[in-house]
Amino acid sequence: MQNDIPLTPETTMTDSKKQTGINETQQLLLRKLPGIDHILEIAKQDQELGGTPKTLLTDSVRQVVERLRNTILEDHQKIHENAFMDKAILENIQRIVTAAMKLNLTRTINATGIVVHTNLGRSLLAKEALDQIQMISGRYSNLEYNLATGKRGLRYTAVEDIICELTGAEAAMVVNNNAAAVLLCLDTIARHREVIVSRGELVEIGGSFRIPDVMEKSGAILKEVGTTNRTHLIDYKRAINDQTGLLLKVHTSNYGIVGFTSAVGLKELVELGDAHHLPVMEDLGSGTLIDFSKYSPLREPTVKESVNTGADIVTFSGDKLLGGPQAGIILGNRNIIDKIRQNPLTRALRIDKLTLAALESTLRLYRDEEKAINAIPTLNMLTASIDSIEKKALKLKELIEQSDNERLAVTITDSASRAGGGSLPLFELATKCIGIRIRKMSAGAIEKIMRGNDPPVIGRIEDDLFLMDMRTVQTDELTEVSNAIRTCLKGS
Numbered sequence: 450m451q452n453d454i455p456l457t458p459e460t461t462m463t464d465s466k467k468q469t470g471i472n473e474t475q476q477l478l479l480r481k482l483p484g485i486d487h488i489l490e491i492a493k494q495d496q497e498l499g500g501t502p503k504t505l506l507t508d509s510v511r512q513v514v515e516r517l518r519n520t521i522l523e524d525h526q527k528i529h530e531n532a533f534m535d536k537a538i539l540e541n542i543q544r545i546v547t548a549a550m551k552l553n554l555t556r557t558i559n560a561t562g563i564v565v566h567t568n569l570g571r572s573l574l575a576k577e578a579l580d581q582i583q584m585i586s587g588r589y590s591n592l593e594y595n596l597a598t599g600k601r602g603l604r605y606t607a608v609e610d611i612i613c614e615l616t617g618a619e620a621a622m623v624v625n626n627n628a629a630a631v632l633l634c635l636d637t638i639a640r641h642r643e644v645i646v647s648r649g650e651l652v653e654i655g656g657s658f659r660i661p662d663v664m665e666k667s668g669a670i671l672k673e674v675g676t677t678n679r680t681h682l683i684d685y686k687r688a689i690n691d692q693t694g695l696l697l698k699v700h701t702s703n704y705g706i707v708g709f710t711s712a713v714g715l716k717e718l719v720e721l722g723d724a725h726h727l728p729v730m731e732d733l734g735s736g737t738l739i740d741f742s743k744y745s746p747l748r749e750p751t752v753k754e755s756v757n758t759g760a761d762i763v764t765f766s767g768d769k770l771l772g773g774p775q776a777g778i779i780l781g782n783r784n785i786i787d788k789i790r791q792n793p794l795t796r797a798l799r800i801d802k803l804t805l806a807a808l809e810s811t812l813r814l815y816r817d818e819e820k821a822i823n824a825i826p827t828l829n830m831l832t833a834s835i836d837s838i839e840k841k842a843l844k845l846k847e848l849i850e851q852s853d854n855e856r857l858a859v860t861i862t863d864s865a866s867r868a869g870g871g872s873l874p875l876f877e878l879a880t881k882c883i884g885i886r887i888r889k890m891s892a893g894a895i896e897k898i899m900r901g902n903d904p905p906v907i908g909r910i911e912d913d914l915f916l917m918d919m920r921t922v923q924t925d926e927l928t929e930v931s932n933a934i935r936t937c938l939k940g941s
């Protein structure tokens with residue numbers, strides 16, 4: 450045990466090059482530096498530190514002693530007279546241990562107003578989905594086992610029926626995400642063949658997912674037609690030759706081309722495909738199962754519409770407007786889906802069982818649209834009434850103002866939230882924000898403290914005002930947000 454720790458103050462004093470030219474005070478201080486063995490012993494006795502994993506504790510002790518030694522050598526005037534006391538040393542160790550024990554992936558409060566925020570984890574799962582993840586991951590399951598026959602089954606079976614039921618599709622399967630779905634479909638349908646796509650639809654989605662790059666990886670050959678703002682049916686028609694394998698439509702979900710524009714609708718493309726015996730695929734990106742226009746100013750084509758219009762294959766994400774886990778949903782023509790299943794790439798892109806569990810539960814909720822909107826947080830936030838958002842704002846204002854600090858000014862302002870996740874790019878949803886101003890503190894400083902809070906609160910700055918959009922802050926997070934503001938007041 451003792452041999453684990455080679456460093457003692459004595460040995461380092463003679464070893465260290467830094468020792469040359471040190472004065473008497475420094476020598477005295479170095480001699481006072483407690484030994485690592487000693488600190489380890491008292492740390493083990495300490496109630497809070499006692500349970501720390503051994504290597505982490507030893508590491509932390511070394512770090513603390515090392516820091517003290519460096520301070521003595523570099524700027525010994527900074528050494529506090531209590532610095533060598535057990536209590537001070539244990540406190541420093543505790544700080545290092547606490548930081549190291551904290552998980553890197555941490556719960557965050559989204560006050561950005563962007564509902565499907567890719568950097569903050571996109572969709573929050575419904576309670577039903579969370580319960581099912583817990584149930585399925587803690588036990589064995591029939592993931593790839595057919596209980597009726599006692600033989601091997603397919604993991605997609607769990608969700609195929611419900612996807613078909615909700616969309617009217619003939620067949621369906623699911624993979625890791627929509628990027629994987631697009632890759633897999635292109636590779637299966639159009640390897641070494643030409644895929645005709647409009648220049649206006651060659652999208653890049655944050656995180657460098659570019660349709661042209663994915664196509665290249667899939668082995669399909671991209672054939673761009675039209676111009677950025679206008680593409681006509683005749684452009685597709687002229688591009689068709691005996692190398693053509695697929696007509697592709699990409700939902701331009703993270704931007705809008707406005708002004709002098711023209712795009713070919715799915716219906717016309719399907720007719721063209723039929724005439725030339727070519728399959729038509731639509732990458733819907735966000736993909737929704739409900740018609741949002743009934744509940745809000747949002748308008749996004751539904752998956753069912755694409756299927757009804759006659760797309761042979763449709764793909765979309767599980768964690769965008771659907772409000773489920775990260776997944777790529779592929780549906781459409783049974784023959785094509787069967788071919789996709791046999792593609793060796795499918796194995797590399799397969800969906801994980803936790804995801805599958807969450808996806809099935811989420812999809813089930815859609816059997817009753819009203820229930821889905823209530824239970825699926827993404828839908829709930831997107832369709833929230835301005836009154837309910839204002840209610841949250843008023844409640845938060847009240848909580849914050851309990852601090853009764855004369856430096857603090859809390860305002861409620863009108864603003865706009867966005868759907869995010871590359872969906873509904875041009876729509877802005879009216880919302881209410883809480884604005885925070887603290888005298889003698891910049892908005893940047895407030896933002897930084899909020900971001901460093903536990904849990905972190907992510908807002909934005911506008912005109913030197915720290916803003917928090919109440920659409921994406923959950924009701925049960927209001928107290929934590931107001932406590933974070935209190936930390937700002939203390940920290941200045």
Ligand SMILES: *Cc1c(COP(=O)(O)O)cnc(C)c1O
Nearest residue numbers: 626627628702733734735766871
């Ligand atoms: C978001 C998006 C993708 C990628 O989906 P992921 O699930 O993030 O992999 C692909 N195509 C379009 C049009 C998208 O909007």
